[in-house]
Amino acid sequence: MRPPVLYPLFAPITALKGIGARTGALYKKLCGEHVVDLLWHLPAGVIDRSYKSQLKYADRDRVATVTVKVVEHNPPPKPHMPYKIVGTDGTDQIVITYFNVKGDYLSSLYPADKNVTISGLLERYRASWVMNHPDYAVPAERAGEIPTHEPVYPMTAGLGGKGLRKTIEQALARVPDLPEWNDPHLMAREKWPAWKAAVRIAHHPAPQAPDSTAPLPARRRLAYDELLADQLSLSIIRAHHKTIGGRSFAGTGALTRRMESALPFTLTGGQRQAIAEIAGDMAAPKRMLRLLQGDVGAGKTVVALMSMLQAVEAGAQAALMAPTEILAKQHHAKLQKMLAPLGIAIGLVVGRTRTTGGQRKETLDALADGSLQLVVGTHALFQQDIAFHNLGLAVIDEQHRFGVNQRLTLSDKGRGVDILAMTATPIPRTLALTAYGDMDVSRLTDKPAGRQTIDTSLIDMARLDEVVTGIGRQIAKGAQIYWVCPLVEESETIDLAAATERASLLRKFVGEDAVGLVHGRMKTDDKDRVMQDFAAGKIKILVATTVIEVGVDVPQATVMVVEHAERFGLAQLHQLRGRVGRGQDKSHCLLMYHGPLGETAKARLKMLRDTQDGFKIAEEDLRLRGAGEVLGTRQSGAREFRLADLSRDGDLIDIAHDDAALILSRDPELKSERGQALRTLLYLFNRDAAVPLLRAG
Numbered sequence: 001m002r003p004p005v006l007y008p009l010f011a012p013i014t015a016l017k018g019i020g021a022r023t024g025a026l027y028k029k030l031c032g033e034h035v036v037d038l039l040w041h042l043p044a045g046v047i048d049r050s051y052k053s054q055l056k057y058a059d060r061d062r063v064a065t066v067t068v069k070v071v072e073h074n075p076p077p078k079p080h081m082p083y084k085i086v087g088t089d090g091t092d093q094i095v096i097t098y099f100n101v102k103g104d105y106l107s108s109l110y111p112a113d114k115n116v117t118i119s120g121l122l123e124r125y126r127a128s129w130v131m132n133h134p135d136y137a138v139p140a141e142r143a144g145e146i147p148t149h150e151p152v153y154p155m156t157a158g159l160g161g162k163g164l165r166k167t168i169e170q171a172l173a174r175v176p177d178l179p180e181w182n183d184p185h186l187m188a189r190e191k192w193p194a195w196k197a198a199v200r201i202a203h204h205p206a207p208q209a210p211d212s213t214a215p216l217p218a219r220r221r222l223a224y225d226e227l228l229a230d231q232l233s234l235s236i237i238r239a240h241h242k243t244i245g246g247r248s249f250a251g252t253g254a255l256t257r258r259m260e261s262a263l264p265f266t267l268t269g270g271q272r273q274a275i276a277e278i279a280g281d282m283a284a285p286k287r288m289l290r291l292l293q294g295d296v297g298a299g300k301t302v303v304a305l306m307s308m309l310q311a312v313e314a315g316a317q318a319a320l321m322a323p324t325e326i327l328a329k330q331h332h333a334k335l336q337k338m339l340a341p342l343g344i345a346i347g348l349v350v351g352r353t354r355t356t357g358g359q360r361k362e363t364l365d366a367l368a369d370g371s372l373q374l375v376v377g378t379h380a381l382f383q384q385d386i387a388f389h390n391l392g393l394a395v396i397d398e399q400h401r402f403g404v405n406q407r408l409t410l411s412d413k414g415r416g417v418d419i420l421a422m423t424a425t426p427i428p429r430t431l432a433l434t435a436y437g438d439m440d441v442s443r444l445t446d447k448p449a450g451r452q453t454i455d456t457s458l459i460d461m462a463r464l465d466e467v468v469t470g471i472g473r474q475i476a477k478g479a480q481i482y483w484v485c486p487l488v489e490e491s492e493t494i495d496l497a498a499a500t501e502r503a504s505l506l507r508k509f510v511g512e513d514a515v516g517l518v519h520g521r522m523k524t525d526d527k528d529r530v531m532q533d534f535a536a537g538k539i540k541i542l543v544a545t546t547v548i549e550v551g552v553d554v555p556q557a558t559v560m561v562v563e564h565a566e567r568f569g570l571a572q573l574h575q576l577r578g579r580v581g582r583g584q585d586k587s588h589c590l591l592m593y594h595g596p597l598g599e600t601a602k603a604r605l606k607m608l609r610d611t612q613d614g615f616k617i618a619e620e621d622l623r624l625r626g627a628g629e630v631l632g633t634r635q636s637g638a639r640e641f642r643l644a645d646l647s648r649d650g651d652l653i654d655i656a657h658d659d660a661a662l663i664l665s666r667d668p669e670l671k672s673e674r675g676q677a678l679r680t681l682l683y684l685f686n687r688d689a690a691v692p693l694l695r696a697g
């Protein structure tokens with residue numbers, strides 16, 4: 001249960017003065033429904049109103065606060081003209097202008113002969129001082145009401161700045177003192193204020209020196225609080241998963257040894273190590289939650305296969321789940337071939353309508369009675385009508401495309417199912433900790449021997465003709481080509497037209513039948529057919545609008561052309577590039593851009609051209625584009641942060657991660673005084689789903 005001390009913060013915003021249902025809806029859109037959401041809505045900047053000067057000596061075009069005596073009122077002579085008030089401070093005159101404001105209101109705001117303090121942008125117009133719509137106008141004796149430093153908040157249409165500031169002040173007034181949950185040494189080292197003070201300071205920042213980019217300690221503290229809550233909850237969930245219902249799947253080596261000697265290659269050191277790490281987890285009586293990271297082409301599939309065989313050795317079943325049907329089928333075909341020498345069958349389950357009735361039923365029956373031990377499929381594998389006899393290991397390929405929830409439903413298909421997730425996105429450590437903090441990580445850092453580097457070049461779209469000619473030559477030499485035209489959601493139709501047009505242009509050069517087109521709007525069957533024709537070499541150029549469809553493995557494909565490369569994330573481009581260079585022949589990646597490119601865009605593409613190190617690329621991508629993009633925003637299921645900014649506060653994630661581990665090792669039930677404070681922290685950041693998993697509840 002949420003601690004009562006937090007109740008005032010979790011009241012709906014509409015409980016605040018002046019917020020009805022209509023305004024409440026605007027606030028909901030802006031920041032959220034609860035008072036606490038207002039606290040997390042931090043200012044984007046601050047207006048400095050401390051500048052005061054006699055008008056005669058004042059700086060122009062600067063926010064100033066001046067006190068003037070009202071000299072005269074000039075109502076607008078015509079409806080569309082401004083209302084003008086003339087004032088003086090004794091050194092010079094100023095014209096204060098208002099559009100569309102009622103005269104009687106202005107008469108009461110600016111009584112004749114009275115001193116009024118105004119604050120706003122001070123400008124010169126035709127040799128006269130002017131202030132349009134002062135932000136503040138108060139009787140001089142109440143000048144103290146004008147803040148010297150005023151926070152400026154991100155806005156939404158329909159809400160006024162003043163109203164928002166007032167509402168946030170109301171929220172700030174509700175902020176309770178909370179017991180400190182942070183380590184005192186960390187607090188001292190980072191010079192962080194206490195929580196309540198930090199919230200206040202974050203909303204009332206003193207203006208910083210213009211060249212200072214250092215975040216305020218108060219903001220860093222709040223970011224850390226959020227990250228700690230996140231890491232702590234992930235650690236609790238992980239500890240829980242590992243202890244609840246875990247089973248031991250120890251291998252005998254009977255199958256894995258035979259499999260290894262049947263492989264047409266020797267395993268790399270990285271593969272061996274990953275296989276050993278997974279084997280250790282599976283043999284332990286805890287549930288495995290492990291992420292296998294490896295660049296495209298690093299050879300994750302065989303690692304998965306060895307682990308799946310270990311499950312079979314232990315008398316259990318293993319399933320591999322792929323994000324698309326094409327990939328599922330391709331995995332299935334490959335694994336079936338690899339398994340042939342062992343005489344072990346592997347089933348395939350894709351969408352209900354996709355596998356023919358009889359065969360589907362046969363596969364499902366065999367999974368249910370345990371006569372089939374291995375299966376590959378799409379998420380269809382985890383639908384209701386599918387029962388496993390004894391599922392022991394679930395492997396999820398391209399993990400980041402599945403949400404956290406889907407990951408959890410896997411557990412329902414068996415008792416204490418071990419989970420191995422595989423991703424080709426070379427996620428930097430900081431990001432891995434936040435998105436996959438509840439998992440252990442194995443990394444394939446080496447590539448299979450004999451892998452070639454891929455020649456990457458940047459080419460202006462203006463040189464399309466040359467590219468097409470060059471491609472004709474490659475095809476004559478027997479090469480196959482991927483040609484990617486990105487589909488951007490906002491302009492789907494236009495982009496699709498562009499891809500269709502590209503396909504027909506290429507057809508003119510290389511022949512009608514040599515070019516295939518796949519795009520997201522096609523029926524799966526049609527897509528499959530084109531893909532299979534490409535894999536079989538019947539089609540020479542595959543024009544595609546989506547990234548995922550080119551996730552297939554075609555060793556003869558040696559050229560990757562990407563149009564509008566500037567629209568892609570670096571990590572995405574790197575993955576696309578990894579689709580070639582899988583065979584013996586030299587491969588090329590042509591990144592075509594629509595110039596002129598800005599400096600940053602150019603630097604990004606050059607960096608990609610000059611390095612093949614996926615991790616370096618991902619770090620750079622994170623820095624330039626932010627976390628959501630790197631993970632693939634919508635599908636990621638990654639947590640959103642309100643206060644932490646992963647590119648700015650990345651160093652804090654490491655600290656929070658270690659801190660969380662230390663906290664739980666000392667006080668696994670969060671019973672100590674600090675533990676109680678940490679529970680409050682979890683509730684504060686809505687990470688309280690973890691709380692019931694603490695043994696003491």
Ligand code: ADP
Pocket residue numbers: 265266267268271294295296297298299300301302424448449553582
């Ligand atoms: P990914 O990590 O992208 O899933 P795959 O598992 O599809 O990579 O492997 C890519 C290719 O490399 C496959 O054709 C696979 O057979 C091959 N491969 C995997 N491991 C090795 C190895 N140790 N030596 C040589 N080739 C390998």
Ligand code: MG
Pocket residue numbers: 300301397
């Ligand atoms: Mg793969």
